[in-house]
Amino acid sequence: MLHGNRIRLRGNEHSDLPKFVGWLNDPEVRHFLSKVLPISEAAEEHWFENMLKRPPEEQPLGIEIRDGEGWRLIGNCGFFDINWRNRSAEVGLFIGEKSCWNMGYGTEVMSLLLLHGFGALNLNRIFLHVDAENLGGIRAYEKAGFTHEARLRESNFRDGKYCDDLIMSVLRSEWTPEK
Ligand SMILES: CC(C)(COP(=O)(O)OP(=O)(O)OC[C@H]1O[C@@H](n2cnc3c(N)ncnc32)[C@H](O)[C@@H]1OP(=O)(O)O)[C@@H](O)C(=O)NCCC(=O)NCCS
Numbered sequence: 001m002l003h004g005n006r007i008r009l010r011g012n013e014h015s016d017l018p019k020f021v022g023w024l025n026d027p028e029v030r031h032f033l034s035k036v037l038p039i040s041e042a043a044e045e046h047w048f049e050n051m052l053k054r055p056p057e058e059q060p061l062g063i064e065i066r067d068g069e070g071w072r073l074i075g076n077c078g079f080f081d082i083n084w085r086n087r088s089a090e091v092g093l094f095i096g097e098k099s100c101w102n103m104g105y106g107t108e109v110m111s112l113l114l115l116h117g118f119g120a121l122n123l124n125r126i127f128l129h130v131d132a133e134n135l136g137g138i139r140a141y142e143k144a145g146f147t148h149e150a151r152l153r154e155s156n157f158r159d160g161k162y163c164d165d166l167i168m169s170v171l172r173s174e175w176t177p178e179k
Helices: 014-024 041-052 105-119 135-144
Strands: 007-011 061-067 070-083 088-095 125-131 147-158 161-171
Touching (some): 070 105
Parallel strands (some): 088 125
Antiparallel strands (some): 061 070, 070 088, 125 161, 147 161
């Protein structure tokens, strides 16, 4: 369990899958996620079984916020494609509960992932891809300390047109835990 100020990150459970299916079939949630086909519960079961076979460091983490005395799942995040020789990894996140957008949770999740990636996994470079039109996401990543690194021109076909993706990154040497 990774604890932030208002959030905690925990391992995914099988019982989370119906929420994931609902969120990932919501056009607004999936708009910037490069997902163009409907997702079935059967496909999500398959994803879950394969996810458990991944290295522990690359298994996604559920994002939870306080809900009364308990906790409520609002999204998912995690590291993938970790290269241990280069000590580099890609990071990703989505908040499926739309009522929780623009409340600072995305920034807090990224800050916690940076703390975990640099402080516990001993990574040196953490990067992400983001759609150049995903202004809320870009702002959240900037607030967490990410730097604009590259623009992948027309790398993504979305909504009938080619769109740019951005690569943003943080190096261990430029990261401060307060961010
Ligand atoms: C993208 C996402 C992770 C951001 O998380 P979040 O909790 O909404 O982000 P935060 O509240 O921490 O920060 C968002 C910032 O962007 C700003 N913002 C939102 N929409 C904006 C827009 N259209 N233009 C400019 N800024 C915008 C917010 O005001 C906020 O900045 P502020 O705190 O300075 O006011 C979340 O909205 C999400 O999961 N969306 C759906 C899936 C997705 O796009 N995932 C990311 C794929 S890379």
